[in-house]
Amino acid sequence: MIDRRLNPISDAELERRWKVVRAMMRERGLDALVMQNNNDWLGGYVKWFTDFPAYNGYPRTVLFHLNDAMTVIDMGPAGGRRGFEGRHAIHRGVGDLITTPAFTSIAYTDGYQGELALGELRRRAYKRIGMIGRGAMPYRFVTQIEQGLAGKTEIVDATEEVDAIKAIKSEEEMILIRRCAEMQDEIFARVCKKVKPGMRDNDITALAQYEGRLLGSEQGLFLGTSAPLGEPANFADRYLQGRVLQKGEHFALLIENAGPGGMYTEIARTIVFGKATNELLDGFETVKEAQTYTLSKIRPGVPARDIAAAHDAFMAARGVGPEKRLYAHGQGYDLVERPLIREDETMTIQAGMNLAVHPGYETSSQWAVICDNYIVGQDGPGECLHKTPKQIFEL
Template sequence: MIPVRDRLVSRISTPELERRWALTRAMMAEHGIDVLVMQNSQEFVGGYVKWFTDIPAKYGVPTTVIFPRDEEMIVIEQGPRGTIRTPQDAGDTWPWRGVQKLLATPYTVDEVTCDTADAALAVAALRALKPARIGWLGLGAMRYSFGAHLREELSAVDFVNAAYALDPIKAVKSPEEMELLRQTAALQDKALEAAFAAAEPGMFEFELVAIARKRAEDLGSTQGLILSGSAPVGIPPVKGPSHFQGRQLREGDQFTILIEVNGPGGLYTELGRTCVLGRASQDMLDEFEIARAAQDHTLANLRPGALPADIWNAHNAFMRANNRPEEGRLFAHAMGYDLVERPALRDDDPMPLAANMCVAVHPTYVTPTTYTWLCDNYFITEDGVSDCLHKTEKKIFEL
């Protein structure tokens, strides 16, 4: 078989993985946690599995990682029944670092007969480890049948939510991660440039999205989402996923695109802009200046120790003062291996900002005639924010 080193598009360094493991084990010791259990089933918000192993979850089929405080990891994936693989067995085809063995059995999430197949393997592995306290990571991404089976079979074990302790560690980026995030942003600049350069009447949205995606993949992206929307000037071009990208552009139309693809190493940033196949209306230009001012207003409030609720409330106060709709969903958040990573800059997340977090700021609102927004990434510095990671000009592009 082909060695794994010849198959990988990119790879996080082993010292970087060891840094993460060491910080995690120190956190576990502090909180009396013997084992962490995490599960992800796709890459867009599958950050725990990727952060610990450098291998993404995939295809909607859960990957489980068991992370003991005093041993190497155990991974559970879908595969032939009875599979037990080790680094010694696999040789140079083994993709996992810091993993002692891979367990597999057949299962998918749509087969009710397999609801506890992966959980049964996890229970057996955990019993051998004899933990007194297990920390969950990513409960929202874990299928119910898995978690319920572990609680039922390991009823004497104390289960705690470890995300509140780990997320502040995961969100602060190392120098290696920061450089990779810069590369992702640069890749997205070029993908957007390619899409706008190709835009002309008669093209379908999905064609422009395909151009952006190909450019991103040519530069090292391996996964991600690209949303788009189009409409005549005067009608809001609300963006959507590929299922809603079937509209054909006409002369004078506006086209908006959000590029949320990863870059080398698998880390995400996101870039969003709007172009017009002609001239933008004065209404569009005026509203864009308000959105840009809203972004600048938020950037002035980003600094270590700042609380998400305060940033959220300040943004909505700005929107009210300008007689524009308040945010009701999410307008800023951290990013990394997840498209949306904590802290979410909203009033229900207590996690304060810290230096070297990567934050996306994308104020967005709809009026009867416009869909107004922009989206960019920044690092939190010791006294504020860095220069914008994206170098795409902040404007409505008139093509």
């Protein structure tokens, strides 16, 4: 078999994940876990369990059994079924790969994957199963399983337990996270060498994406827009990147792509094609200080909501008001994963978490922002994973 994978995780790492999850399942009396994702920006559960991403809106369902290899339901020919007995070189840990041509854009196929998953669960006559990320699954998929197993199988939510496990990175995962940050530093450096007035905003982000792909990136988002000095240059996706950058203007660039192996970090800096105004420089210093302040509060055992409250007080004291966005959060196979540093998060900070910290604020004349990643150690955050200088870049 020709192995076409870009950067597969090791067998040992997959075995580690499965082992710790199955220990949790035994504690909770769970016979299986049910999950489904359809993208690899915010669909990291199936990637974490199988090292095979969901992508392009196509649903991929995983049944993770306590005492058997996984069942995977994926895009493919109707009635397709391949038995791997957990020994396939690419679909590792998978017992059966079942396929059906179901599309999220075609309503009458909504039940196809649910029917197959329900059939597998019924056949095994499980007493208790856990669902992961049920709120993100299609309504019909969830109701098919709930109604089809009613009175026979107890269904509980196991998301909290899996999130807690997934948030703590292994040594192998940390290596991939650091590689992603190094890649993004290089992307930003290459963009600074090639970007120039006369380019559309989309040209700049396309350049960042291109350089990232050359460096091993597997997926991601590239946000940014240009504006004259004295107007905010906001983050925006491709649809709003049609403006042509002019000399003397500035551009805010957010690079949030996955590195080799699929782990995410993200970096944001502002580029000025000329001289930055004092207002822009002062705004950047404010968010840089805010990032440093947040890092001083990040310690194992500290509730994430307490850090968010401290940050709001810090920003309010500087006259820019409390944070309304999500300004810091975990990352891994998901661009945004727990813990969220905000008031509604129940998790506490733990060593081994990968956190993106990106305070920012907007006025009528500027968008001030910074973004970098840190891995939490036993005594707090380690060194910044990104080595790009924390400054406004004047080109």
